[in-house]
Amino acid sequence: MDFMINIINLRKCTLMQNKAIEKIVRGKEQRRKDLSELSFKEKIHILVELQKMAKGVGKHDKAAARNVWQI
Amino acid sequence: MEKTLKLIKELKEKKAFKDFSIGGGIAALYYIEPLLTYDLDIFFIPMQDSIDVLAPIYRYLKEKGFKAKKEHVLIEGVPVQFIPVYNELVKEAVQHSDEVKYGRIKTKVLGLEYLIAVMLQTYRPKERERLVKVFEEAKIDHTLLKKILKKYGLYDKYNQFKEMYFDAK
Numbered sequence: 021m022d023f024m025i026n027i028i029n030l031r032k033c034t035l036m037q038n039k040a041i042e043k044i045v046r047g048k049e050q051r052r053k054d055l056s057e058l059s060f061k062e063k064i065h066i067l068v069e070l071q072k073m074a075k076g077v078g079k080h081d082k083a084a085a086r087n088v089w090q091i
Numbered sequence: 092m093e094k095t096l097k098l099i100k101e102l103k104e105k106k107a108f109k110d111f112s113i114g115g116g117i118a119a120l121y122y123i124e125p126l127l128t129y130d131l132d133i134f135f136i137p138m139q140d141s142i143d144v145l146a147p148i149y150r151y152l153k154e155k156g157f158k159a160k161k162e163h164v165l166i167e168g169v170p171v172q173f174i175p176v177y178n179e180l181v182k183e184a185v186q187h188s189d190e191v192k193y194g195r196i197k198t199k200v201l202g203l204e205y206l207i208a209v210m211l212q213t214y215r216p217k218e219r220e221r222l223v224k225v226f227e228e229a230k231i232d233h234t235l236l237k238k239i240l241k242k243y244g245l246y247d248k249y250n251q252f253k254e255m256y257f258d259a260k
Contacts, residue, residue: 049227055124056228060193064092064117066125074127086129090168091092 064091094167096196098155099133107147108135112188112199114174114181114209119221121191121200122229126221130163131171134185134201144175180243184209203229204236211245211252223256 058066071088103111112135113121116128137144152164163170176182184205191200201209207225210218225231240246 052124052224052228056122058125060121060191061092063120063125064193067120067128070125070127071129087170089092089170091095 092167092169093194093196095131095169095171096193096198098152098157098166099171100196100198102148102151105151106138107151108144109138110185110199111135112185112201114184114201114206115172116217116221118201118206119210119225122203122206123221123224124228126224129170131169133171133173134176134181135173136176136182136185145173148173178212180205180208180212180239204232204239207231207236208239208243208245211240211248212243214248219252219256222252226253226257 055063055066068089068091071086075086075088099111102108111133112118113131114134115130115132116126117131120126120128135148138147149159149164152159152166157164157166160170163172165171176185184201185199187202187205188199189202190197192198200206203225207222210222210225236249237246240249
């Protein structure tokens, strides 16, 4: 009997986890969609921020060759 | 960026090329979420067929004080790469560009369906990565896309791509 209860609890737990992951995935999808609807200018500003971040984490020689846009 | 786009527009007005359009990563970025890229690719239709179609562009830019460095010209802080249309698809893509606004400047970006076709034709890893995002996020006119892909013999490649990344045609 205990074994059955454990199985049921495990399934419930997995289902809840799946729902939580599903919610996160849906949230991420929505975030990407929202970002895709930004104006061209806003997207370019984000791009420059991405370039700054990449420069900070990239290999020195490669990062130096790829400059951040000075706009 | 506005200054860069203004100067590119000026190049057309000064007849350095017949027509132009933004392609590559920046064109993809226009339709999807921002992605990391470093170049502003400008596809252009030359005024005439000659060996050095870049000469009038570089000449004008030099007069304005901008110098070419390797394959780029740094225009107002943005590395710009000028790419002459290299086949019929790219030429048609430039001719069917969307007019878009960047701040107060009007410029041109490859139409979404043509951009997809060009990316399918080029098909390097970065294009495949961008294509996945485009199919997930952009609003595509599938009738127009199919027409373009069939015209340029890319429809089978498109189906292979869809099967590989989306498990469906």
